[in-house]
Amino acid sequence: MKKYRIVYMVCTAVVVGTGLGAAPPAARHAFHVVMPGQSIQKAVDAAQPGDTVLVAPGTFHESVKVTTPGLTLRGMGRSTVIEPSVKKAANSCAEGGNGICVLGTKDRDVEGVTIASLTVTGFARTGVFAMATDRLTVQNVTTARNGVWGIAQERSVRGLIRDNSALNNGDAGVFLANTINEEAGATDTGGTLIDHNRLEGNRIGLTVRRLRNLTVAGNRATANCVAMFVVGDENKPKAGALTVRDNLVVRNNKSCPKTARLDALQGSGIVLTGAEDTLVTRNVVRNNVGNSPLSGGIVLFKSFVAVTSDRNRISDNVVEGNSPADLINADHGTGNTFEHNSCRASQPAGMC
Numbered sequence: 001m002k003k004y005r006i007v008y009m010v011c012t013a014v015v016v017g018t019g020l021g022a023a024p025p026a027a028r029h030a031f032h033v034v035m036p037g038q039s040i041q042k043a044v045d046a047a048q049p050g051d052t053v054l055v056a057p058g059t060f061h062e063s064v065k066v067t068t069p070g071l072t073l074r075g076m077g078r079s080t081v082i083e084p085s086v087k088k089a090a091n092s093c094a095e096g097g098n099g100i101c102v103l104g105t106k107d108r109d110v111e112g113v114t115i116a117s118l119t120v121t122g123f124a125r126t127g128v129f130a131m132a133t134d135r136l137t138v139q140n141v142t143t144a145r146n147g148v149w150g151i152a153q154e155r156s157v158r159g160l161i162r163d164n165s166a167l168n169n170g171d172a173g174v175f176l177a178n179t180i181n182e183e184a185g186a187t188d189t190g191g192t193l194i195d196h197n198r199l200e201g202n203r204i205g206l207t208v209r210r211l212r213n214l215t216v217a218g219n220r221a222t223a224n225c226v227a228m229f230v231v232g233d234e235n236k237p238k239a240g241a242l243t244v245r246d247n248l249v250v251r252n253n254k255s256c257p258k259t260a261r262l263d264a265l266q267g268s269g270i271v272l273t274g275a276e277d278t279l280v281t282r283n284v285v286r287n288n289v290g291n292s293p294l295s296g297g298i299v300l301f302k303s304f305v306a307v308t309s310d311r312n313r314i315s316d317n318v319v320e321g322n323s324p325a326d327l328i329n330a331d332h333g334t335g336n337t338f339e340h341n342s343c344r345a346s347q348p349a350g351m352c
Contacts, residue, residue, distance in 0.1 A: 040064050040073070040082070041091065047071055055118060061085040063094035063123075066102045069111045073100070075118025078142050082120045097124030097147065104132025109157070111135055121145050126152045127169070130159070139163050149175040150202065157190040161197060168201040173224070177209040185235040186210040194219065203256050203265065204229050212241040220248045225256035225265035226294065227285075232274030233305050240276035240312070249285040261304075266290030269322060273331070274303040278312045289323040297322030297343070300331040308333030319343040327351045 029050040032043040036058030043053045049070040057079040064082065066073060082099050093101035099120035104110035111134040119142040120127035127143030130136050133156040142165045143150030150166030152175040153159055159176075166173025174194060178187040192214040199205030205221035208214065209231045221227035227249040232239030249269045256265040267290020270280055285297040294301055297319040300309050310333040319326040319341055326343035329336060329351065343352040 034060075036060070044068070044071065044073065055080045059083060061087075063089070063091060063098060064100045065091045065093040066100065066113055066115075067104075067110055069113065072114040072116065073118075074114070074116045077117050077140075078119050080118040082118060083122050084124070093129070096126075096129070098126045098129040099123040099143075099146070100128045102128075102130040102133050102136055104134075106132070108132070109134040113137070114139070116140050118142075119144065123147065125149070127166075128152070131155055134158055136160070137162070141165075142167065143173070144168055146170065149173075151175070152177075152180075153192075154178065154180050155187070157188075157192065159189065159192040160195070162193070162195045163197065165198040165200070166202060166205070167198070170203060172204040172207040172229075173197075173199040173202040174206045175209075176207070176211055176214070178211055183233075183235055185237045186212045186232065186239040188212050189214045191215070193217065196220075199224060199227070201254065203254075205252065207231065208239070208242065210235065210239050212237065212239065214242045216242070216244045216247065218246050220250075221252060222248075222250050223254055224252045225254045225290075225292075226268035226271060227252040227288065228270045229268075230270075230272045230275045230278060232276070232309075233303070233307060238276045238307070239274060240278045242278050244270060244278065244280045245282050247283045249283060249288065251287045253287075253289055255290070263293050265294060266292045267295040267323065268292065268299060269297045269319075271299045271301055272309055272312055273301040274305070274307040274309060275312060276310045276333075280312070280314045281316050283317045283319075285317060285319045285322065285326070287321040289321075291324075296324055296328040296347075297326040298341075299328040300333070300336060301328075302330050302332070309336060311335035312337075314338045315340050317341045317343075 052072040059081045089095040114137040121144045124147045126149045127146040130153040144167040150169040150173040196218040199221040205224040258264045269285040269288040325345045325347040327346040338351040
């Protein structure tokens with residue numbers, strides 16, 4: 001029988017002052033070290049809240065389901081690789097075609113989970129999938145060549161998605177939504193941050209669907225069909241009240257065919273549709289060129305369900321070399337402003 005190496009770290013609390021009684025007992029958090037040939041899932045199942053499952057370099061053929069609050073699942077960099085198993089699915093995460101799943105319940109979010117420093121590749125649906133989470137961190141993770149999404153999160157709040165590489169995934173490299181399979185109004189994420197990720201070779205680098213109160217900052221998107229897509233619809237409240245800032249969006253000129261939901265895609269930088277009160281600022285958007293209806297540098301696109309985009313502010317961006325134009329307002333909403341942008345061509349004319 002293979003055994004896991006478990007190392008305990010002891011954290012003590014110090015009480016200052018007199019008359020306060022004895023200090024509380026020490027909290028013990030374990031490190032569960034998983035070596036090649038061992039099961040990550042078994043280590044996760046054995047872990048307690050606050051523990052760390054540390055996975056050595058090597059390739060692990062399995063899916064991993066996390067439901068324990070405060071758990072950290074950490075590899076040792078890109079050389080810790082999780083790939084699909086050829087065996088029959090061992091849990092609901094594998095059955096869904098996902099690599100790592102972090103799952104709360106309908107009544108309670110799973111809190112404080114961290115997924116870090118590993119590669120998840122080749123899964124039929126999603127590399128890292130999260131549902132009903134609070135303060136989930138996904139950091140320094142490479143998600144490559146997964147069938148639908150690299151990193152996906154729904155019905156979750158206060159997340160941090162930072163310093164990841166989402167490469168050549170079938171749909172979005174990073175996908176965030178209120179719900180995936182139901183119609184509902186946009187929900188407040190409580191300040192989710194998508195920060196300094198590399199989004200390359202996907203159909204869409206980043207999709208934010210029917211969400212409010214989040215920030216997309218400092219990401220680099222290239223060689224996707226669309227770099228960044230903020231999507232709303234007819235449900236209330238509308239998507240928006242979010243910020244897209246300080247991103248580098250360059251040469252997203254991959255060509256993707258038409259689907260049941262979208263026209264053919266190519267050459268789209270930052271696209272907003274059915275959104276309100278969104279700030280798009282200090283981004284560098286260059287050389288995104290295509291013939292899709294959504295092509296262009298920064299685009300306000302007419303909603304697929306005839307909902308207007310209103311009161312969005314596009315300001316202080318460098319938008320150059322995009323075609324058919326750097327700035328495009330194809331929406332009939334009210335209160336949208338384009339100001340202080342460095343650009344050469346706009347549709348309609350006069351926005352540069």
